Amino acid sequence: MVTRPRILVVGAGFAGVACVRRLERKLSPGEADITLVTPSAYQLYLPLLPQVASGVLTPQSIAVSLRRSEKYRTRIIPGGAIGVDLKAKVCVIRTITDKIVDESYDYIVLAPGSVTRTFDIPGLTDHAFGMKTLAEAAYIRDHVITQLDLADASDDPAERASRLQFVVVGGGYAGTETAACLQRLTHSAVKRYPRLDPSLIKWHLIxxxxxxxxxxxxxxxxxxxxxxxxxxxxxxxxxxxEKAGPEEVTFTDGRVVPTRTLIWTAGVVASPLIGTLGAETVRGRLAVDAKMNLPGHDGVFALGDAAAVPDRAKGDENAICPPTAQHAMRQGKRVADNVIATLRNQPQRPYVHKDLGLVVDLGGKDAVSKPLGIELRGVPAQIVARGYHWSALRTNVAKTRVLTNWTLNAIAGDDFVRTGFQARRPAKLKDFEHTNRYMTPEQVRAHLARTDSPEQ
Ligand SMILES: Cc1cc2nc3c(=O)[nH]c(=O)nc-3n(C[C@H](O)[C@H](O)[C@H](O)COP(=O)(O)OP(=O)(O)OC[C@H]3O[C@@H](n4cnc5c(N)ncnc54)[C@H](O)[C@@H]3O)c2cc1C
Structure with a gap:
């Protein structure tokens, strides 16, 4: 039996998918087997998530198919890696049906991205929403419209006040875009609620x-x-x-804001999978070299939000790449090239990319962007922002869906329909990102020892 080298890619985000697509394109089917572990069947285009929350885009339009590709031949395991034994070269996976499977590999590419960074703030994980998954974005949209519906139906001024105040924490691009896009949603929606006083609607960004x-x-x-x-x-x-409750949030400056909507977007930390490896980390991200190899472990690569990849373009040897899609995508291609180079006994190359800048879509004609250091505002900034995201969508179908949604929204606006299909599901920070499913290195070893033992 011919055994081909096995390449295992963990995570189907910007980094993982860019890597897999490049491997599919450059490796002949006889050269290696490619396997991808991912809990979802799509690559999520995260930068457009606030536009899903605000209803400008439908959820499906930013969920880019993993199976639509000319050279598609990757085996996909629907599940999440919960531990890796780097010595034994085995990845432990919990499938979406909760079955535990062990996947052996020769090369592993770790690209599980990041999760929302939380702090030890009383009530936070129980009462805040995140903005990191498609389900969260769809849920928040429904939740915000629900607040308008219930405030409209209520005659209690206190209830109205708490339902019509909204708090977003995090002044990075994710939080700013989320607050801006959702404020546009409530601003437009309130015209359909003649009983509601628009001046009662208040958005806070802190x-x-x-x-x-x-x-x-x-x-x-x-x-x-x-x-x-x-x-x-x-x-x-x-x-x-300072603390969060079901009907109010206390700020650190002492203000108490009555609200049923706390959206927490105060940064990200590497996926908990990274902590299970027992390897060196830099601010929680896996410490790798500029070729994205894990030092001391042949055939282990890490990249994207999960890894601290040196930022060679900065000229500062301590600089690491910021956690952005821009870097993750390009690192994915470079890692694929380095895996292929290793397979073919050729030299690997370091990752170097000069940041192209930032685009921030504030909804409608409002935007600010800084492409290649040029400062833009208003419509030109919006054209650059949308043009950048549109061109970065991987498939033509996704591009068409997004463009059609943008056009329809610009012409016909939103119907502000509350679908309610997720209404009875838990949806707070603690529920969506499944951060408690991982194994410790000792648990991985004990698990593998058990499955190896003859009594099993
Ligand atoms: C609201 C928002 C707006 C943003 N806007 C911008 C922007 O404008 N520009 C920009 O450059 N960046 C932006 N970012 C950041 C950007 O999205 C991330 O930096 C980028 O997604 C990182 O890519 P990644 O592949 O490392 O991780 P991700 O794209 O997050 O992909 C990780 C993948 O791994 C999967 N996964 C997680 N755990 C496991 C596991 N244990 N096993 C298997 N699979 C796993 C996840 O399901 C996911 O599919 C934004 C982020 C957010 C949240």
Whole structure:
């Protein structure tokens, strides 16, 4: 029997999918077997998630098919890696039906991305929503419309006030876009609720940092702040959450805001899978070299949000790439090339990419962007923002869906329909990201020893 080298890719996000597609394209079917472990059947285009939450895009339009590819031949295991024995070269996987399977590999590419970073704030994981998964975005949309429906039906002024205030924590691009897009949703929707006083609707955007989106620079950060301020979003900087409850949130400056909607987007940390490896980390991300190899472990690569990849383009040897899709996608291609180089006994190459800048879509004609260091605002910034995301969508079908959604939304607006299909499911931070499913290195070893033992 001919045994081909087995390449196992963990995670089907920007990094994992870019890697798999490149491997499929460059390796002949006889050269290696490619397997992908992923809990979902799509690659999520995360930067457009706030537009799903606000109803500009349908959820399906940013869930890009994994199986639509010209050279598609990867075996997909629907599940999540919960532990890896780097010595034995075995990955332990929990499938979507909760079955535990052990997958042996010769090369492993770790690209499980990140999860929402939380802090030990009383009530946070029980009462806050995240903005990291498709289900969360769809859920938040329904939840916000539900608040309008219930406030409209209520004659209790206190209930109305708490249902019509919304708090977003995190002044990075994810939080800023989320607050901006959802404020547009409630601003437009309230016209269909003649009983509701629009002035009761209040959005808060808070961050412990002194500036919004510092990576945009002072001028653009201020522009974004002005745009949001003009729309009535109250921005509080240098402020965080002291505690969260079901009907109110306490800020660290002492304010108590009655609200049923707390959206937490205060940064990300590497997937818990990284902590199970017992390897060195840099701020929680797996420490790899510039070729994205895990030092001391042949055939182990890591990249994307989960790894601390040196940022060679910065000229500072301690700099690591920020957790962005821009880097993850390009690192995926480079890792594929390095895996292939190893297979073919050729030299690997380091990852070097100069950041192309940032685009921030604030909804409608509002945007700020800094492509290649050029500062743009308004319609030109919006054209660049949407053009960038559109061209980065991987399949033509996804591009067509997104373009059609944008056009339809611009012409006909939103119907603000509350679908309710997720209404009875748990949906807070603790429920969606399944961060408690992982094994410790000792559990992985004990599990593999058990499955190897003859009595089994
Ligand atoms: C709201 C929002 C807006 C953003 N906007 C921008 C932007 O404008 N520009 C930009 O460059 N970046 C943006 N980002 C950041 C960007 O999305 C991430 O940096 C990028 O997705 C990282 O790619 P990745 O492949 O490392 O991880 P991901 O794309 O998150 O993919 C990780 C994949 O691994 C899977 N997975 C997780 N755990 C496991 C496991 N144990 N086993 C198997 N599979 C697993 C996940 O299901 C997922 O499919 C945004 C992020 C958010 C949340």
């Amino acid at each position: 961050d412990i940092a002194p500036k919004l989106m510092p990576e945009l620079g002072d001028k653009l950060g201020r522009s974004a702040q002005e745009i949001l301020g003009r729309r009535g979003i109250e921005i509080s900087l240098g402020v965080s959450i």
